[in-house]
């Protein structure tokens with residue numbers, strides 16, 4: 001295993017708190033403890049106490065009560081739901097949509113612009129809000145969200161493509177918010193190449209080398225092939241999990257669920273809907289109460305020992 005990367009992850013987890021609950025439940029205290037829910041005896045206690053639970057603490061009030069435990073896997077996942085949530089693809093899409101909608105509403109910008117911003121700030125709604133309200137101009141410049149074109153051709157009937165230098169009727173030319181003119185064929189080639197180069201296409205900029213205008217999903221959708229649009233959407237979905245500090249894919253082979261980890265109370269054991277139990281911090285198999293560092297050393301030792309089988 002790659003212990004360096006794991007140590008990196010272990011360090012990363014320290015910063016989970018800072019953008020955690022990205023705006024959704026800013027008034028939610030994190031003072032509830034997992035251990036209260038750790039055994040079945042206490043589930044009954046919870047049912048009795050349910051009425052008295054804080055109403056403003058939605059996450060802690062997860063629904064044991066209406067859960068008949070007829071589906072044991074589902075029940076298991078609910079039991080520990082206070083510090084992690086398993087996300088199926090449809091949940092991931094929904095959350096991503098919700099975050100895009102929220103930022104778009106709060107900043108009064110388009111959903112395409114909101115998506116570009118969120119991607120830039122690793123899908124942290126609170127970081128987008130903080131940065132934007134601290135210095136909107138700076139954020140716009142960094143991310144490439146222009147308020148008005150940098151070049152204008154108010155009366156031109158024909159325009160010259162900045163890539164192939166051929167002249168086209170104006171309606172055969174497309175531009176991002178910056179106004180730099182390129183013909184459809186050149187745009188298509190530019191976008192196809194970028195999407196097929198990998199997830200960097202999510203941060204695509206105007207082809208003009210002097211320009212940093214962001215190319216959003218609206219341009220992609222109007223200029224990419226169906227297959228490439230699909231690839232772009234997959235990258236966008238993956239980015240939501242892989243670039244956010246609060247989420248990871250379940251490491252079980254073939255499992256496509258993700259885990260959203262919500263609280264830093266020291267218990268990193270999570271159980272996926274696929275039933276695989278793992279440590280969210282180091283993504284090794286669940287190892288509570290042994291700490292991640294010790295597990296990493298054990299794994300290193302074991303692999304070293306199995307390499308030189310001379311004992």
Ligand SMILES: [Zn+2]
Nearest residue numbers: 161164183186
């Ligand atoms: Zn061209």
Ligand SMILES: [Zn+2]
Nearest residue numbers: 178180206211
């Ligand atoms: Zn441009």
Ligand SMILES: [Zn+2]
Nearest residue numbers: 250255272274
């Ligand atoms: Zn899984």
Ligand SMILES: [Zn+2]
Nearest residue numbers: 279281282292
């Ligand atoms: Zn661990």
